[in-house]
Amino acid sequence: SSPRAIIQILVTGSQILGKAFWEAGRQAVKNAKYTPSNAIGGDVAGVSGATSGSVTDVLTRQHRMTLDEAHLILNTRKADTLPVVLQKYEHLFKQNSPPPPPEAGKPAPKVPPPYSHYLQSKVVRAKERIEAEANA
Structure with a gap:
């Protein structure tokens, strides 16, 4: 029963992790495609x-x-x-x-x-x- 419980925990954990990565990927694609309505692309506000x-x-x-x-x-x-x-x-x-530039004969400051x-x-x-x- 112990190996079966460990396998069940691993399967459930991997399913949860897989769903989380899948949703994160979908959100990343949405964010990449999204442009706000007031975006002016490189111009100044x-x-x-x-x-x-x-x-x-x-x-x-x-x-x-x-x-x-x-x-x-x-x-x-x-x-x-x-x-x-x-x-x-x-x-x-x-x-x-x-x-x-420092004057001739004077040392340059340690931190400019x-x-x-x-x-x-x-x-x-x-x-x-x-x-x-x-x-x-």
Whole structure:
């Protein structure tokens, strides 16, 4: 009776495990095929909604960034003047720039300060978007 119980446990366990893997596979296929209705495939959020011919929508499509996103990146408000925006831009650009090479005769720092080319690019694009809106 003992070998029979062990075999029954193994069979039942393998059936449960098989069903679990089968359902996981089906769910994976569903997830792979699913695209949300608001997905825009590689574009920035908000760009797909810019479908009219207005100046703001044209600039949003051209720069692939909404004005709100640009203000969020630079930590500015819509009411801020262009000099304030440029001041924030310069600060963020400098913070995300690579450090200058060490001067001759001075040792390089053991741990260089962090910088991010990606963030620096986002800051530049945000400034360009705000300037384009101001010039429009």
